[in-house]
Amino acid sequence: MTHSPQIRIAATYMRGGTSKGVFFRLEDLPDPARVPGAFRDALLMRVIGSPDPYGKQIDGMGGATSSTSKTVIVSRSTRPDHDVDYLFGQVAIDKAFVDWSGNCGNLSAAVGPFAIASGLIDAARIPLNGIMTVRIWQANIGKTIIAHVPITNGSVQETGDFELDGVTFPAAEVPLEFIDPAADDEGPGSSMFPTGQVVDDLDVPGVGTLQATMINAGIPTIFVNAASIGYKGTELQEMINSDPDALAMFETIRAHGALRMGLIDRLEDIATRQHTPKIAFVAPPADYVASSGKAVRRHDVDLLVRAMSMGKLHHAMMGTAAVAIGTAAAIPGTLVNLAAGGGARETVRFGHPSGTLRVGAQAKRDGDEWVVTKALMSRSARVLMEGWIRVPLDGAES
Structure with missing residues (x-):
């Protein structure tokens, strides 16, 4: 009986706001998954444990809710005045589908901390103590997010007394600025009020x-x-x-x-x-x-x-x-x-x-x-686990 080996990929499991997701550096993904397409989608679905007709995602990292069936890919940005590019994939639970049509505002709070801890921000820019401002290009919607990440002793501060309803334990506050959050007027459905009316x-x-x-x-x-x-x-x-x-x-x-x-x-x-x-x-x-x-x-x-x-x-x-x-x-x-x-x-x-x-x-x-x-709100973020994700190779190739 033949079997396919598992591949392993460096990854971090993080909470951001009231959501959880699996975070990857683009450079750590297998070569075929570094570009959009069927291979990337199949890989991320297998990581999360979808599609699952039982709706439980037992054989993956997903938590069987929309808040926990999420993936993030982060890379150094080539755009002027931005530090990293952030791509979000919402993985369907019972269907073979990854939705790339929007952002996750909760996981946006974890992108800055992940970028700093993962070496995607030049170390010389990170203060010993204080606030590190990370400019994020949200690639799904083409918008800028500015995260203000607390730093203590040169590392991301994750614990603190900021309380967020929907999250059991307090943590460090991460203020976010969503710059020019309304859609640009570039075609049907893309203006702030697509119908032209507020009601x-x-x-x-x-x-x-x-x-x-x-x-x-x-x-x-x-x-x-x-x-x-x-x-x-x-x-x-x-x-x-x-x-x-x-x-x-x-x-x-x-x-x-x-x-x-x-x-x-x-x-x-x-x-x-x-x-x-x-x-x-x-x-x-x-x-x-x-x-x-x-x-x-x-x-x-x-x-x-x-x-x-x-x-x-x-x-x-x-x-x-x-x-x-x-x-x-x-x-x-x-x-x-x-x-x-x-x-x-x-x-x-x-x-x-x-x-x-x-x-x-x-x-x-x-x-x-x-x-x-701009729109402003505060969230918090925390690393839950870091190391390697294991993925059956046949699942990644499907």
Whole structure:
């Protein structure tokens, strides 16, 4: 009986924000995986343990959720004024598919620390103590992210007292700046408001006509009012994720929103675009108990937001969706802004299933258009394991 050997690849398993992923240096990947294509996708799926008809990813590094089925490739940047290039792959759990259509805002917090620890930043630039500013080119969406990484005794500081709802233990704070987070106006579906409106009537067969804010900032996101789909905005994962009819409804809304945004040409194309767009529902502040048992009071937040990721309600909030929330909140008249009370604002604190999160954005009018120069939020990151990933060679060749 013949068998294929396992290959081994240098890798680091990291938490970034409320997500986890396997990080690679581009130079450490096998030669065929250093370029986009079927070999790279097959390799990353085998690393994560997909596709898995059982939905558990037992034979891989994935954790069977959208937050833990992630891969990252980092390399020195050849772009002016950037330190590293960061490429994110969202690996489908039960399908043979890697979605490269968007960024992961949570794992963005781990890119700077990984780059420093992996020798992708010149050692002479790293302070003995202080803050190392890492300029990151997010290759999926063509945007700049600036990470401010704490350094102690010449190494990345990972422990600290910064608390992030959705993460059990405190860690060191990593502030992030998402520069010019709105999409560039270069074709269908690529402007910040692809429909040209901050609120649209979205016709969804079987659901009805919903008011929707469809925005492309951080990640393409469709916002609807919780009340219009029968929710309060205080829901936790179990209520949504245990309801097949609810999940089907959200996917139907997402498909019609994606078509309206110009992200897909046909409704059936949504099956090949699991990572984007996101769909979220918003509501005014209300009291609720977070998944940790922590009480969230209405006076602690400006609004409530729940967001879907890869077909399930997210346990906290995707970082890129938080950028979309902050951006939309800063623009008067969007559903996010109205749920927060309306008016001009540069920061917003919203309630999500695991607690609360504060995000900021700087928006201004440029003629008839809204321009957002940056969005800001803080995350944390930590190395969980480093060494070698083992991958069956036949899986990498498939």
